Amino acid sequence: MYYIKDNRLNPNPITKFFVVVLLGFTGVHSINHYSEWAVVIVISAMYFINGFKKDAIKNILWFGVLFFVPDFSALEKFPIFILMMLSLFALCRMFYLPFAAGKFMIKTSDVGSIISSMDAIKIPKEVSIPIAVMFRFFPSFVEEKNSIKMAMRIRGIETKNPVKYLEYVAVPLLIISSNIADDISKAAETKCIANPIKKTRYVSVRIHLIDFIYAVTISVIVAGGIICSH
Amino acid sequence: MKEKKLKIKDLVTIGVFAVIYFVVTFAVGMIGVIPILFLIYPTILGIVSGTVVMLFMAKVQKPWALFIFGMLSPLIMLVGGHTYVILLHAFAVMIIAELIRRIGHYNSFKYNMLSFAIFNTWICGSLMQMLWAREKYIELSMMMGKEYVDILIKLITYQHMALVYLGAIIGGLIGANIGRILLKKHFIKAGIV
Numbered sequence: 001m002y003y004i005k006d007n008r009l010n011p012n013p014i015t016k017f018f019v020v021v022l023l024g025f026t027g028v029h030s031i032n033h034y035s036e037w038a039v040v041i042v043i044s045a046m047y048f049i050n051g052f053k054k055d056a057i058k059n060i061l062w063f064g065v066l067f068f069v070p071d072f073s074a075l076e077k078f079p080i081f082i083l084m085m086l087s088l089f090a091l092c093r094m095f096y097l098p099f100a101a102g103k104f105m106i107k108t109s110d111v112g113s114i115i116s117s118m119d120a121i122k123i124p125k126e127v128s129i130p131i132a133v134m135f136r137f138f139p140s141f142v143e144e145k146n147s148i149k150m151a152m153r154i155r156g157i158e159t160k161n162p163v164k165y166l167e168y169v170a171v172p173l174l175i176i177s178s179n180i181a182d183d184i185s186k187a188a189e190t191k192c193i194a195n196p197i198k199k200t201r202y203v204s205v206r207i208h209l210i211d212f213i214y215a216v217t218i219s220v221i222v223a224g225g226i227i228c229s230h
Numbered sequence: 231m232k233e234k235k236l237k238i239k240d241l242v243t244i245g246v247f248a249v250i251y252f253v254v255t256f257a258v259g260m261i262g263v264i265p266i267l268f269l270i271y272p273t274i275l276g277i278v279s280g281t282v283v284m285l286f287m288a289k290v291q292k293p294w295a296l297f298i299f300g301m302l303s304p305l306i307m308l309v310g311g312h313t314y315v316i317l318l319h320a321f322a323v324m325i326i327a328e329l330i331r332r333i334g335h336y337n338s339f340k341y342n343m344l345s346f347a348i349f350n351t352w353i354c355g356s357l358m359q360m361l362w363a364r365e366k367y368i369e370l371s372m373m374m375g376k377e378y379v380d381i382l383i384k385l386i387t388y389q390h391m392a393l394v395y396l397g398a399i400i401g402g403l404i405g406a407n408i409g410r411i412l413l414k415k416h417f418i419k420a421g422i423v
Contacts, residue, residue, distance in 0.1 A: 017309070024313040028363040094367060099311025106309065126236060126298055133245025134252075134302070141249050166278065171416045174285055177246050178422050185242040194238055 008208050009049045013117045015211040016105035019218050023098040031225025036097065037063075038221045043100050046214060050108055059100055066093040101218075111135045112203035120205050129193070133184060137177075144176050145169070234292045244295060247286040248302040254279045255303060255353070268357060269394055273401035276350040280405020281412050283346050288413060288423045291336040293328070300324040300349055307356070315362055319355030323348060339410060346409075347402030351395055361386055 023039065040063045047056035066089065092099075111132075118128045148169055152158075159165050258275045261267045286299060304312075304320035327349040334341025360367055364386055368379055417423050 020309055021314060024308065027311075027313040028315065028359065028366065030366045030369065090367065094363065095311045095313075098313065102309040102311050126241060126294070127301075129238065129241040130245035130248060130298060130302060131305075133242050134249050137246050137249050141253065167412065170281060171412065174250070174282065175417065175420055175422055177250055178243070178285070178289065181243045181246040182239070184246070185239040188238055188242065 009210055010108055011046070011211045011214045012205045012207065013105065013109045013114045014121060014205075015215050016101070016109065018215055020098055020101045020105060022218060022222055023101045026097050026222060026225070027095050029226055030229055031222060032228040033067075035221045035225030035228065036067075038225075039097055039218060040100065042214075042217055042221070043104050046104060047108075052107060055107060063096060063100070066096055110203070112201065113205055116201040116203050117205040119199065119201065136184065137180065140180060141177070144180075145173060148172050148176075236290075236292055236295060236298075240290045240292055240295055241298075243286070243290055244299050244302070247282060248299055250282050251279060251286075251299070252303050252306055254282060269390070270397060272350060272353050272357075272394060272398035275353055276347070276398055276401025276403075276405040277408065278405065279350075280346065280402070280407070280409040282409075283349065284342065284406055284409030284413060285417060285423070287331070287336075287342045287346070288417075293332065293336070296331055296345065296349065297324045297328045300327065300352060304352065304355070312356060313359050313363070315359035316355040319358055320352040323352045323355075343403060343406040343410075346406045347399045350402035350405070351398040354391070354395055354398055357391065357394060361388070361391060 026036075026039075040060060044056040044059045047053070047059060114135075115128065115132050118131065152168060157168060159168065255275060258271065258278055261271060261274070283299075287296065301320060301324055304317050308314070308317055327345045330341055330345040330348060334345075336342075367386075368382060413423060
């Protein structure tokens with residue numbers, strides 16, 4: 001099993017979430033091109049010091065492609081339909097910054113630290129339990145889906161009709177899922193999840209220097225970018 | 231009627247169904263590769279996801295369940311690179327859907343169906359954010375040529391958004407009815423509901 005320890009170089013999930021929301025503003029209000037590059041480089045640097053060297057390089061390359069490729073004038077001559085396809089580029093470019101920050105958040109935080117940081121900022125259990133269950137359930141969902149497909153293949157059920165296909169896959173999947181939901185809640189009840197005391201967690205979330213550096217750098221860049229572009 | 235509170239079992243059910251709903255949303259979202267199909271995306275999503283949400287509503291007939299369920303997908307999308315617009319939009323939509331469900335005491339099919347139709351419009355938030363970010367989008371599309379931008383400006387308007395909302399509601403109604411048929415055909419027989 002692979003997980004990341006609570007090390008000093010990895011900001012905690014609260015900080016990462018704050019940065020994602022902050023960069024969400026850049027999707028709507030454009031910021032200066034230089035500041036966009038600065039944000040991308042900061043995120044890559046964060047990947048790098050956490051040991052994700054490949055992701056650091058990929059991040060810069062992707063942004064480079066999105067930044068330079070749509071920029072040739074030959075595009076205007078293409079028919080409108082291809083332009084429609086290409087406009088996906090513009091869309092990706094628009095939401096690249098929040099997307100990159102979100103990807104960084106998902107790649108570098110493990111489930112335990114996300115759950116204990118939800119505890120730390122006192123999110124009510126009505127929200128934190130469903131989120132924790134989502135992490136728990138996602139792998140078994142994929143597994144169940146594959147075994148249903150396998151069962152269909154074994155019995156030779158093949159249909160190209162999407163409506164029929166949906167019924168064949170969705171109905172067993174929903175039945176299995178709602179049974180799993182019952183099982184999970186039984187397991188959780190036996191571990192005293194309803195006990196109204198403070199819970200102890202395997203992973204503790206602390207605020208390190210890196211949290212301040214990450215949050216403040218991004219805030220300054222975004223604020224600067226918005227001011228410079230006006 | 232006595233007010234019922236959400237228990238752990240219901241919260242777990244919310245989490246499990248949120249995963250299924252999110253996977254369905256994501257799978258249907260693949261048609262967005264051709265951007266123009268985005269406009270009918272809410273309708274298709276409503277038809278496909280109707281069964282999931284109707285089963286969820288049949289299983290958890292308690293206040294605020296639908297609200298929490300509905301807020302989880304926008305939260306994931308926020309992390310996946312959408313803006314805060316989608317969260318605020320979903321918040322407003324979910325409050326309305328929750329209130330409609332409350333009128334029907336959480337177990338009447340008619341009100342659950344209406345509630346789902348409203349619920350289904352949350353996905354329009356991802357288009358609304360394009361509308362609000364219109365200037366930036368057009369600025370970025372400038373290199374695609376003037377002709378293209380002209381078509382875009384004509385296409386992205388509030389009137390067309392109203393049509394998309396209408397499509398979402400109609401899709402929701404169709405999806406809810408498909409859900410009801412499937413519920414009767416399979417789930418009640420299997421003792422799930």
